[in-house]
Structure formats: structure tokens, C-alpha cells
Amino acid sequence: MLKLQKVEIQNFRSCKSLEVPLSSFTPLVGYNNAGKSNIMDAIHWVLHHGALDKGDFCDPDERVMVTAYVDGLSEEVLDGLSDIRRERIEPFVGDDGHFRFRRYQPDPSGTKGNIELEAYRLSPAEGEEQEWVESPTGLNKTIQTLFPEPIEVRAMEDAAEDIGKSKDTSTIGQLIAEVLNPGAESVTDRLQNPIQALQDRLSADGDERLEALDDLDEGATEKVSEYFPGLEIKTHIPVPDAQDLFGDGTIRVIDKTSDEPRNVSSMGHGAQRSIQMALVHHLAEQSSTETEADTAKLVLIDEPELYLHPQAVESVRKSLKDLSESHYQVIFATHSPLMIGEDDIPYTNVVRKSTIEGTKVRKRVVEAVEEVIEDKASQRKTLFNLQNGSRVLFSDKVLLMEGKTEDRLIPRLYEKVTGSTLQENRIALVGFDGSGGIPKCYDILDTMGMNVRALVDLDFMFLDAIHNDLLDEEDPHIQSCRGKHVDGAPVLHASDGATHLADRGVAETEIQRLHEKMKRQGYWVWTDGAIEKHLGIDGKDESAWAEFNEQLKENDFENVVEDSDGVRALVEWLDDM
Structure with a gap:
């Protein structure tokens, strides 16, 4: 097409x-x-x-x-x-x-x-x-x-001028003409006779011109011949064709309480817009x-x-x-x-x-995905992951995150620290079920020119960060953490394995160094394993989140949040995007 x-x-x-x-x-x-x-x-x-x-x-x-x-x-x-x-x-x-x-x-x-x-x-x-x-x-x-x-x-x-006046450039005239299709045979056949009758009475060469027009022509010809002999005057009143008639169309609204037709221009903007969109809707159905x-x-x-x-x-x-x-x-x-x-x-x-x-237009999601990911199957999967993120299109900054706790509580924490909402500061949250899809989506949004950051659990550093070249497999701090990992405990790239390492307190320096390296690349890592540890909550369900929110409303930030300094630093890092 x-x-x-x-x-x-x-x-x-x-x-x-x-x-x-x-x-x-x-x-x-x-x-x-x-x-x-x-x-x-x-x-x-x-x-x-x-x-x-x-x-x-x-x-x-x-x-x-x-x-x-x-x-x-x-x-x-x-x-x-x-x-x-x-x-x-x-x-x-x-x-x-x-x-x-x-x-x-x-x-x-x-x-x-x-x-x-x-x-x-x-x-x-x-x-x-x-x-x-x-x-x-x-x-x-x-x-x-x-x-x-x-x-x-x-x-x-x-809107009042556009919707209420009869002119061929009006929205209403255009939509009426488009819906009714004045060029259709069913319309032109019905209008042809009355239009031709008008032309016969009003045109200069009409066969049945109005007597008043003939009188006007005769008098004007007589006067002009005094100055230019041989000229004849013929008054011509053009008659619009079907297309012109429909293009000049407008809408009248009848209030059923009074049965009085009203111009649409006398109505509010909401009613005017509704009528415009109703005609668009009708056009779509036609x-x-x-x-x-x-x-x-x-x-x-x-x-x-x-x-x-x-x-x-x-x-x-x-x-x-x-x-x-x-x-x-x-x-x-x-x-x-x-x-x-x-x-x-x-x-x-x-x-x-x-x-x-x-004015600039950012690279669209579809082009950014093709640029970042070569494999077509992976492109489709990543596009599917992004298709719940229309809020991203309406924001300047994006925070990618894993876990439902972040989705429920980060907005409250941010507002408590800054006094502003994420929406006010044009920050969108995009949640993932797990962290595996975060790096590719990060790269896609970055390619689009978005200001993007990510929030991940500690285990992310020991597998996903390495696979996506955010950290080196041979990084001495990675190697040190692996050396201090206890045999028989869950693997480091599992949530409980990374949390076990953090709880033992034997790798605080290494974890903090890795945290700083990731932060410089736009990733904030929960150094205690996951957000729940830093907030001091035990559950990962609606009940635990609701109780925490109530406490946050009624009490000072420092009295509610276990790691108040760390969480405040996260919010300030987001605010500095």
C-alpha cells in the first residue's frame, strides 16, 4: 500500500x-x-x-x-x-x-x-x-x-471555529465528506437533478435563468455599452458540486429538553472533541x-x-x-x-x-532492538518484554529492576526522601521477572538516548554481569568472593548463595568494590543480597509491603528503614540521573 x-x-x-x-x-x-x-x-x-x-x-x-x-x-x-x-x-x-x-x-x-x-x-x-x-x-x-x-x-x-463553521477545511466537513463519500454513485445520482436545476437558474449559460438575473443582466449591459459597445453582461452564480457541499458540512446538536438545534461551537470542549472523535469512530466502522x-x-x-x-x-x-x-x-x-x-x-x-x-526524535524501540540484538528470536523476546513499558515513552529517565518488592516500595521510598513523586521527576519504573533480561533492555534504552539505570540483587554480579561484559570473569574481587564462598552452600549466582556470602560478612570489602564498579556503569547492586535486607522486612507479599508502607507514612525514614543511609544513597543516585 x-x-x-x-x-x-x-x-x-x-x-x-x-x-x-x-x-x-x-x-x-x-x-x-x-x-x-x-x-x-x-x-x-x-x-x-x-x-x-x-x-x-x-x-x-x-x-x-x-x-x-x-x-x-x-x-x-x-x-x-x-x-x-x-x-x-x-x-x-x-x-x-x-x-x-x-x-x-x-x-x-x-x-x-x-x-x-x-x-x-x-x-x-x-x-x-x-x-x-x-x-x-x-x-x-x-x-x-x-x-x-x-x-x-x-x-x-x-475547536470552536473548526467544528462549528461551514468551510471546506473544517474537521467536521472533512469527516462528513469522508464518511458519506460524495463521489459515490448512490450520492451523486440523488443530487444530480437538484444541482443541475440550480445551475440552470443561476449559471451564466443556464437554460432556465431566474427572471431577476435576466433583468440585472439587461440593465447592466445597457449601462456598460455606453462605455464599451458590443459587450454583454451575464451574471454568474456558481453552484457547488457534491464534494463542495459535503466539505462545507457542519454539525448541529439538538438538546432533547428543548428540541432547539444548537451550534457545536456553543458547547464545551469536551463535547466538541467527543463529536470529532465519534465521527472518526464512525469512519473507522465504515x-x-x-x-x-x-x-x-x-x-x-x-x-x-x-x-x-x-x-x-x-x-x-x-x-x-x-x-x-x-x-x-x-x-x-x-x-x-x-x-x-x-x-x-x-x-x-x-x-x-x-x-x-x-526538536529531535529518539531512535524507535524497533530500531534500537535491531541494533543491539542480532538474533531475530531474541529480538522478538526482548520486544515482548518491553511491550508492557509504554510509561517509558513518556519519561526522561528509566529505572529497570527485578522483583515485585521494588515495584511496590521504591515509589514510596523515593517520595519520602525527596518530597516528589517519580512521575513528577519523569522517572519510569520497568520491572522484570528476574534479572536476565535487564542488560539487553538497558542497552536498548541507552541506544534510544534514554537516561537509564538498573537496580539488581547481589547474585547478578556473579553471572549476568559477567555474561554481559559488565564485570570481568577474572576480576580480583570476583575471584576473592568465590574463594570465600563456603563449599556446600548455594552457588554465588543464586539469590540465596549471594545472600549467604553477604550475611557471613567475610567479603564486605570485595562486595563494596564491585558495587562501585557496577554503579559507574549505571547499575545499583543491593550489597546485602536483596532489597528486603536493606529495608528490614521479612516477607515478599502484599501484607509485608502494606505494613511497611504504613510504617513509612507514620514514622521518620531512619526509624523505619534498616539501612537508612544505603537506601537514601540509592534515592539520591536516582535523583542524580
Whole structure:
């Protein structure tokens, strides 16, 4: 299916220079003012350009340029074009169906007329080279044929204007036209007669023009002939076609208590957003997931979850997902983990902005996994482990950890020491059932550019740390610990074996040295074996965790936590990420 594979954006608003990979269902995740809407606006601009002003240029002395990479330009898609359109685009289509083009505007003072279009010659004729070709004849119209005007649902600050007014750029008009399909034969047949009747009465060449128009023409012709003999005036009132009529559509709401129709603009943002998303939902139901369409229409939505309760958010997410599985490509900006399903985490773009680099997109989970892990089976397993971590996408810092006790108690301990919650400081917790998967996930998140740390039990150092090259097998402190391990006791790389060594107190120096080495690599090791020892709790169940939390609420930190200095040091280490 024809769709955008990625875009490269240069000098557009906050986007100094970045690449954005795209899939059929592409969430953009980032904090307020990170540049998510700018990315969507750049995508719209490269397909349906308009003149940019100074505010659209990151640096007014440099040009704005957006490059689009298109995939799926198959023979079936080309066959759907007219002969002239096909002739214009074929030299730029690769054997694999790829097509690449870019637009640029040289300066802020430019008009739409000086926006340049270039296409990359992927299938050169004999004697030609692969190169960028300036202003290919007729290609702009071909691009707009392949990518019709996107459906856009904007942020809610313009909702009243967007949803309540009759104009062909409104969300409501677009959605009504898309759902009803004014080009369908069942619609055009019913409208053809009344539209033709209007044209007969209002057009300059109508067969049954209104008498008032004929009178106006006669009087105007008489007056103008005094200045320009031989001219005849014909008043022409254009009649919209079916597409224009539906594009101007809007919604009226009838309050059943009064039966009075109301403009949607008179309602609250929650109601307005609900109506927009209800139409998106209805469009999804109308669109078959088994469509034979070869092209994808673009849907761009800014924060679809706004003002909706969680169940409604899930309904919207599913509707957009359904659209992306038919003949639509969905790109949306969101602040809600509920808008991202488990299967979509690997393909989500995390958007961040800095003063120096402007808006940037982190490497996606799927690319980071492929870069870190070569084995396909291991890639699938690791992706599965990460698919419960949508909270990672909404955080700046990540703490990986093993054990349920950490998951239950670390948030309480952190808040008790710092006075802030983990969420306030943008720290996400990701738990694992055991420590074996932690190093690979650490490397993946690090490759994505995330600030990541890990929290592990003591036994981790004697097997997993060595297997993952965090410690050397021949490290003298590892060897010393093994020498002090008692024969007959559980092995050191088992939880009870490592705890047994710590309890005996014969390797305190070695364990502390290893702890420092691991800490420098982003791993905090519980030197007494596991978290329970440091907290002074015996159980690993809900009852023990609840009792500890109650004690922590009512008493000073030092009076509740057994190793208060060590646990406080852990929290400070996390806070210093």
C-alpha cells in the first residue's frame, strides 16, 4: 500500500534537522512544546504546500526543506493514474516501489510561487544518473493525486471555529465528506437533478435563468455599452458540486429538553472533541479492513484523547488503529499512554526538544532492538518484554529492576526522601521477572538516548554481569568472593548463595568494590543480597509491603528503614540521573 515511509525536516520552526520514521499507525509522544505539531505540519506542507512566513523558519537566513520518502508505489498504483500522470512520475520510481521528493522555500519573504519541488531519479534512463531533478514537469499534480488533502483534527484551541463553521477545511466537513463519500454513485445520482436545476437558474449559460438575473443582466449591459459597445453582461452564480457541499458540512446538536438545534461551537470542549472523535469512530466502522485500495489517505490528529474519559480514549485508539489497517495512514500526537497499545510501542516516535538541537526524535524501540540484538528470536523476546513499558515513552529517565518488592516500595521510598513523586521527576519504573533480561533492555534504552539505570540483587554480579561484559570473569574481587564462598552452600549466582556470602560478612570489602564498579556503569547492586535486607522486612507479599508502607507514612525514614543511609544513597543516585 502506498504510504509515507519517513520524512526529513530541516529548519521548519523548532525542527532544525531531524528524521521521522513513519508507519501505518504512528504515535508521536513528547512533552508540551516539544515540536510534535510542528512535525505534523511539516508533513502536511510537503504534500500540500503553502507559503511559509518568518515564524515558520527556525533560522530566517536558511531555507526550509522537507523530504518525503514514499513506499508502495506499485504497478497497481501506477495503473490507477492517467497516462500523463504516470509518465511524469515513472522516472522517479525505484524497482521496489520507492519514491523520494522534497520541497523547499528559500526565504521567509517568498510566496507559494517560489516554493521549489525536486524529485530523486531512482530509475534513470540510459546515460542518466541518480540525482535530484529540479521542478519536474507536472509532478506536483501527480503527488497531490496520490496524496489527497489529509484529514486533520487540530488542537482544541481552534475547536470552536473548526467544528462549528461551514468551510471546506473544517474537521467536521472533512469527516462528513469522508464518511458519506460524495463521489459515490448512490450520492451523486440523488443530487444530480437538484444541482443541475440550480445551475440552470443561476449559471451564466443556464437554460432556465431566474427572471431577476435576466433583468440585472439587461440593465447592466445597457449601462456598460455606453462605455464599451458590443459587450454583454451575464451574471454568474456558481453552484457547488457534491464534494463542495459535503466539505462545507457542519454539525448541529439538538438538546432533547428543548428540541432547539444548537451550534457545536456553543458547547464545551469536551463535547466538541467527543463529536470529532465519534465521527472518526464512525469512519473507522465504515472503512473495511479488507479494502483493496492501493493508496492510504493521511489522517493527522493532535491529542485525540483530550477531554475524554479513559474508556472513550480506548475507543478512539481502537478506531484509529482500525483506520490504519484499512486505506488510511494515521499520525497523531498524544500525551496519554492509553493511546498506545502494546504492539505499537516499538513504532512510537519519542519527541524531545533542546535549546541547542531543537526538536529531535529518539531512535524507535524497533530500531534500537535491531541494533543491539542480532538474533531475530531474541529480538522478538526482548520486544515482548518491553511491550508492557509504554510509561517509558513518556519519561526522561528509566529505572529497570527485578522483583515485585521494588515495584511496590521504591515509589514510596523515593517520595519520602525527596518530597516528589517519580512521575513528577519523569522517572519510569520497568520491572522484570528476574534479572536476565535487564542488560539487553538497558542497552536498548541507552541506544534510544534514554537516561537509564538498573537496580539488581547481589547474585547478578556473579553471572549476568559477567555474561554481559559488565564485570570481568577474572576480576580480583570476583575471584576473592568465590574463594570465600563456603563449599556446600548455594552457588554465588543464586539469590540465596549471594545472600549467604553477604550475611557471613567475610567479603564486605570485595562486595563494596564491585558495587562501585557496577554503579559507574549505571547499575545499583543491593550489597546485602536483596532489597528486603536493606529495608528490614521479612516477607515478599502484599501484607509485608502494606505494613511497611504504613510504617513509612507514620514514622521518620531512619526509624523505619534498616539501612537508612544505603537506601537514601540509592534515592539520591536516582535523583542524580
